[in-house]
Amino acid sequence: MSAPAASNGTTPAATAKPNPAGAIANWADERLGIATSAKKQIRKVFPDHWSFMLGEIALWSFVILLLTGVFLSLWFNPSMGEVVYNGSYDQLRGIHMSEAYASTLHISFDVRAGLLMRQMHHWAAMLFIAAMLVHMMRVFLTGAFRKPRELNWIIGGVLLLLGILEGFAGYSLPDDLLSGTGLRIADGLVKATPVLGSYMSFFMFGGEFPGDQIIPRLYTAHVLLIPGLILALIAAHMLLLVYHKHTQWPGPGRTEQNVVGYPMMPVYAAKAGGFFFIVFGVVALMGGLMTINPVWRFGPYNPAEVTAGSQPDWYMGIAEGLLRIMPGWETHIWGITLSWNVFLPGQVAPMVLLGIVLGYPFIEQWVTGDKREHHLLERPRNAPTRTAFLAAMISVYGLLWAAGGNDILATQFHLDLNTITYFMRGAIFIVPPLVFIIAKRWCISLQRHDNDMLLHGYESGVIMRDADGGYSEKHLPLSEEHAYRLTARNRDQVYTGVSGADANGVEAPNARVDQLRARLSKAWFASNVQKPTKEELEEGHHHAELEHEHEVPLEGHAADGHQFDGRHDVVGDDLTHKH
Amino acid sequence: MSDDNHELEHVAAAEPIADPGLPEHLPRPTDVDPVMEKRAERQVATLFGLSSVFAILTCVAYFSLNIGGHPTVFLGMGASTVALGGCLGLALLAIGIGAIQWSRKLMSDHEIVEYRHPAASPQEDRDEAIAALEVGIAESGIGRRPLVRNSLLGAMATLGLPAIVFLRDLGPLPGNKLAHTVWARGMQVVQDVDGAKIKPEDMEIGQLVNAEPEIFFATNSEGQPVIEGTALLQAKAKAAVILVRMHPDDIKALPDRRNWGIDGILCYSKICTHVGCPISLWEQQTHHLLCPCHQSTFDLADNGKVIFGPAGRHLPQLPITLDADGYIVAQSDFTEPVGPSYWERDRSNLT
Ligand code: HEM
Ligand code: FES
Numbered sequence: 064m065s066a067p068a069a070s071n072g073t074t075p076a077a078t079a080k081p082n083p084a085g086a087i088a089n090w091a092d093e094r095l096g097i098a099t100s101a102k103k104q105i106r107k108v109f110p111d112h113w114s115f116m117l118g119e120i121a122l123w124s125f126v127i128l129l130l131t132g133v134f135l136s137l138w139f140n141p142s143m144g145e146v147v148y149n150g151s152y153d154q155l156r157g158i159h160m161s162e163a164y165a166s167t168l169h170i171s172f173d174v175r176a177g178l179l180m181r182q183m184h185h186w187a188a189m190l191f192i193a194a195m196l197v198h199m200m201r202v203f204l205t206g207a208f209r210k211p212r213e214l215n216w217i218i219g220g221v222l223l224l225l226g227i228l229e230g231f232a233g234y235s236l237p238d239d240l241l242s243g244t245g246l247r248i249a250d251g252l253v254k255a256t257p258v259l260g261s262y263m264s265f266f267m268f269g270g271e272f273p274g275d276q277i278i279p280r281l282y283t284a285h286v287l288l289i290p291g292l293i294l295a296l297i298a299a300h301m302l303l304l305v306y307h308k309h310t311q312w313p314g315p316g317r318t319e320q321n322v323v324g325y326p327m328m329p330v331y332a333a334k335a336g337g338f339f340f341i342v343f344g345v346v347a348l349m350g351g352l353m354t355i356n357p358v359w360r361f362g363p364y365n366p367a368e369v370t371a372g373s374q375p376d377w378y379m380g381i382a383e384g385l386l387r388i389m390p391g392w393e394t395h396i397w398g399i400t401l402s403w404n405v406f407l408p409g410q411v412a413p414m415v416l417l418g419i420v421l422g423y424p425f426i427e428q429w430v431t432g433d434k435r436e437h438h439l440l441e442r443p444r445n446a447p448t449r450t451a452f453l454a455a456m457i458s459v460y461g462l463l464w465a466a467g468g469n470d471i472l473a474t475q476f477h478l479d480l481n482t483i484t485y486f487m488r489g490a491i492f493i494v495p496p497l498v499f500i501i502a503k504r505w506c507i508s509l510q511r512h513d514n515d516m517l518l519h520g521y522e523s524g525v526i527m528r529d530a531d532g533g534y535s536e537k538h539l540p541l542s543e544e545h546a547y548r549l550t551a552r553n554r555d556q557v558y559t560g561v562s563g564a565d566a567n568g569v570e571a572p573n574a575r576v577d578q579l580r581a582r583l584s585k586a587w588f589a590s591n592v593q594k595p596t597k598e599e600l601e602e603g604h605h606h607a608e609l610e611h612e613h614e615v616p617l618e619g620h621a622a623d624g625h626q627f628d629g630r631h632d633v634v635g636d637d638l639t640h641k642h
Numbered sequence: 643m644s645d646d647n648h649e650l651e652h653v654a655a656a657e658p659i660a661d662p663g664l665p666e667h668l669p670r671p672t673d674v675d676p677v678m679e680k681r682a683e684r685q686v687a688t689l690f691g692l693s694s695v696f697a698i699l700t701c702v703a704y705f706s707l708n709i710g711g712h713p714t715v716f717l718g719m720g721a722s723t724v725a726l727g728g729c730l731g732l733a734l735l736a737i738g739i740g741a742i743q744w745s746r747k748l749m750s751d752h753e754i755v756e757y758r759h760p761a762a763s764p765q766e767d768r769d770e771a772i773a774a775l776e777v778g779i780a781e782s783g784i785g786r787r788p789l790v791r792n793s794l795l796g797a798m799a800t801l802g803l804p805a806i807v808f809l810r811d812l813g814p815l816p817g818n819k820l821a822h823t824v825w826a827r828g829m830q831v832v833q834d835v836d837g838a839k840i841k842p843e844d845m846e847i848g849q850l851v852n853a854e855p856e857i858f859f860a861t862n863s864e865g866q867p868v869i870e871g872t873a874l875l876q877a878k879a880k881a882a883v884i885l886v887r888m889h890p891d892d893i894k895a896l897p898d899r900r901n902w903g904i905d906g907i908l909c910y911s912k913i914c915t916h917v918g919c920p921i922s923l924w925e926q927q928t929h930h931l932l933c934p935c936h937q938s939t940f941d942l943a944d945n946g947k948v949i950f951g952p953a954g955r956h957l958p959q960l961p962i963t964l965d966a967d968g969y970i971v972a973q974s975d976f977t978e979p980v981g982p983s984y985w986e987r988d989r990s991n992l993t
Contacts, residue, residue: 106754107756108754108755108756143872144871145870145871145872150710151709151710152710172709172710172720173709173710174709175704175709175722175726176704176722176723176726177709178709178719178720178722178723179723179726179727179730182723182727183727211760211761244919244935247879247917247918247919248917248918248919248935250917250918250982251916251917251918251981251982252917254917254982254983254984255917255982255983255984256985257985258985259985260984260985261816261820261984261985261986262815262816264816264984265813265814265815265816266809266812266813267812267813268813269812269813270813270814270876271819271820271876271879271880272876272879272918273872273875273876273879274813274872274876275871275872276813306761307761308756308758315661315662315663315664315665316661316662316663316664316665316755317664318661319758320757320758321755321756321757321758322755322756322757322758323664323753323754323755323756324753324754325751325753325754326754329745329749329750330745330749330750330751333741333742333744333745333749334741334742334745334746336741337737337738337739337740337741337742337744337745338738338742339738340734340735340737340738340741341734341735341738341739341742342738343734343738344730344731344732344733344734344735344736344737344738345731345735346731347727347730347731347734348727348728348731348732348735349727350723350727350731351719351723351724351725351726351727351728351730351731352724352727352728354719364875365875365878366875366878366879366882366920367834367852367854367878367879367882367912367920368920368922369919369920369921369922369934369935370934383936386916386917386936386952387936387937387951387952388952389952390952391916391938391948391951391952391953391954391955392954393954393955393983395988398986398988398989399985399986399988399989400983400984400985400986400987400988401985402954402982402983403954404916404952404953404954405916405917405952405982405983408952409917436760436761438758469937470934470937480937481939481950484937484950484951517658543659543662544662544665546659547659547660547661547662550657550658550659551661594658595658596658597657597658599658600658600659
């Protein structure tokens with residue numbers, strides 16, 4: 064910003080009229096006082112890494128959803144009133160259907176760009192939820208949810224939940240055979256609620272399923288209530304992001320105390336703004352070239368019909384999988400019915416999952432006893448337990464997702480449906496612990512590998528023959544920058560408990576809990592590899608030099624190894640041994 | 643601050659490698675070579691120009707291509723959709739790629755450093771805030787006047803009541819509605835497509851017919867349907883049935899169901915007892931009926947018993963018989979509620 068307006072707020076600013084933009088800025092600042100905050104934000108620093116784009120994809124897809132959604136709402140008619148279709152689509156002409164379905168057909172076939180917007184809206188919805196999920200995994204794997212960012216993690220988790228609900232509401236609006244079937248399943252889930260189930264169902268549908276209320280009600284939720292909440296939460300998410308400043312990867316000059324990157328104006332704004340157009344462009348191409356939810360093929364909703372192989376949108380896959388592999392347990396006692404087969408997978412499991420996701424930062428903090436602020440990201444391998452936990456969760460997700468398509472698997476691969484289901488029932492308990500163990504060992508061996516590189520250098524690919532005729536691979540030292548990057552991490556500190564039993568053998572009031580915590584903390588960090596100390600590193604380098612001296616000095620033939628790793632050219636190299 | 647502020651034992655070990663500091667900034671080709679710079683500038687401008695071209699082509703496509711009628715000529719879509727999406731997508735992509743190219747090649751690429759501050763406010767600010775709050779509380783007198791405080795809390799809580807009560811008209815109470823369907827003694831079981839009546843001889847062994855109560859097709863004296871619109875959908879959601887004909891020897895009917903069928907023809911609810919999908923996949927050989935939603939499988943030769951999947955209860959059976967003209971009719975309504983379970987289901991009043 065240029066010089067402030069020469070005004071104390073009572074006399075008009077008397078700047079020489081510079082240019083129209085300056086005049087507008089001046090006008091605005093005299094009323095809003097924006098320069099004070101703008102002076103800091105305009106050159107605000109944003110660190111760069113490809114994985115920081117994932118959240119941006121989610122943000123931009125939401126903007127696309129708002130734009131395309133408003134377009135659709137100009138023609139969509141959220142009514143369950145019955146009409147006879149007489150639009151352009153031959154196959155359905157003369158058929159009774161709801162106005163919602165008829166207007167969706169109208170948008171698809173009689174409004175130019177209508178089908179494009181419908182498909183863009185649906186693709187953007189898929190992308191929105193997928194991007195949030197992957198973004199969340201990135202935040203998890205790099206430890207970006209740690210103090211002081213726990214609240215932003217919770218906001219993100221709620222956003223994901225709202226996105227899924229919003230997607231389900233939208234999917235239900237066209238009132239075609241598939242979406243009606245989805246609503247019917249929702250009705251069954253609601254009815255399984257203890258005590259209140261049938262009342263909740265009647266209140267939701269305005270009477271018996273399907274009634275004539277659910278589409279208008281979902282419409283209000285879909286275009287007003289949930290987008291409003293999402294918008295407010297995104298605003299809070301962004302404000303906190305600005306307040307905390309973005310995390311960054313450790314590296315030379317990048318510490319817990321600073322943030323290094325490009326300024327908001329111009330580089331970040333150009334990149335982020337450009338990226339919006341790229342996401343928008345990709346969604347437009349998808350909407351124009353790839354069919355999604357061709358509702359005209361399913362026909363209007365009819366409670367007596369269903370299509371085989373009916374599938375919900377992908378993000379509902381795990382709920383679907385849980386419902387499918389659950390055994391048919393139901394209790395009938397004292398005249399009441401408890402449908403565990405529906406209640407557990409349909410209501411309890413999602414709540415438990417949400418609880419784990421939202422509570423995770425606090426669980427980890429409690430176990431590790433780590434209450435420090437963290438602004439440097441952690442490489443996934445350096446938090447083996449956390450990384451392995453996510454790997455196990457991904458395996459649960461994948462299994463449930465596959466279980467949600469068990470009929471498709473059966474028909475595509477000619478397998479027996481029942482066998483797949485029995486397999487999934489077992490796998491859901493056996494596979495995740497295995498994945499956990501493998502992922503954890505994998506992380507630890509990667510940590511070892513890092514230490515090897517630090518201590519002995521990297522493998523050059525050059526095989527050396529020593530005086531005794533033995534062979535070894537030549538190792539070359541890492542660049543200082545690379546070595547620093549590898550060591551720029553904290554040493555793990557196992558929480559050992561505050562007290563234990565005191566001298567008189569009297570246990571502190573919550574000694575039990577404390578012991579459990581210490582034990583968990585130990586298991587958490589068990590077998591993690593710590594970075595070498597200064598002494599170890601020096602000894603390692605010393606050792607490497609000794610080895611070097613044992614090499615047979617091959618007359619004019621020894622290579623420094625760099626000829627083969629692409630660091631410099633062999634042409635014109637005299638191939639003498641350099642020490 | 644926090645009460646369990648255990649300072650962790652610090653494992654003292656000197657950092658193995660000292661921070662070498664930010665690497666030196668290396669100029670890009672476009673920073674030093676005016677030719678490269680000029681070329682990058684032209685690239686960016688070309689991309690922006692292309693964007694305008696595609697935006698105009700989008701408008702041309704909008705006016706020149708027909709929609710409707712032929713929704714599947716290209717990639718399963720109308721030409722209009724494909725052209726609009728393609729041109730619009732390229733117009734947007736060109737702006738995006740251009741802007742990013744501009745930022746990468748031409749804008750300054752000097753990284754800058756900003757310092758962080760702890761998220762918490764400084765201690766003196768906290769003290770001041772708490773002091774201010776305490777003054778505020780003291781001046782309000784909320785601590786000294788419990789009567790005022792408690793009655794206010796009471797009033798706020800009571801205001802929650804209208805908020806909940808106002809939702810009462812969201813829907814009627816369920817009453818006994820879930821326990822009944824439109825089936826009744828003597829109602830004909832008809833084809834769901836055209837309402838044709840069905841005689842036992844119309845069905846071969848192994849055949850399955852999707853059926854509905856005849857009332858769905860009935861009209862009153864003025865030619866108006868007896869049930870239509872929402873009421874029809876609600877009735878259908880419970881009353882849809884399937885008729886199957888099996889070899890009478892294969893059927894293992896429960897003792898009280900021996901006269902519920904006609905020569906191996908049985909009638910079952912089509913509504914899954916899991917969460918209510920209409921069931922449709924019939925395996926003749928095994929007499930199994932499979933629900934397409936979550937694959938619950940019911941054995942129709944064995945009273946609709948669940949033999950696989952997440953459903954918790956057998957499929958309800960509709961007792962049928964023949965009327966005077968030899969058509970298949972219901973003996974009564976279902977003898978239990980159809981569809982998904984609910985809490986008070988076993989206490990439903992079925993009479
Ligand atoms: C997080 C945001 C949103 C998500 C995930 C989402 C998702 C969806 C989905 C999956 C559909 C079904 C589309 C189809 O295949 O027909 C849909 C329909 C619809 N959405 Fe959204 N939507 C979002 C935001 C909005 C907003 C903000 C509006 C309006 C202001 C809107 C208006 C509509 C309308 C009118 C329909 C029905 C159109 C039709 O079926 O043809 N949506 N939405
Ligand atoms: S509704 Fe039939 S198995 Fe779920």
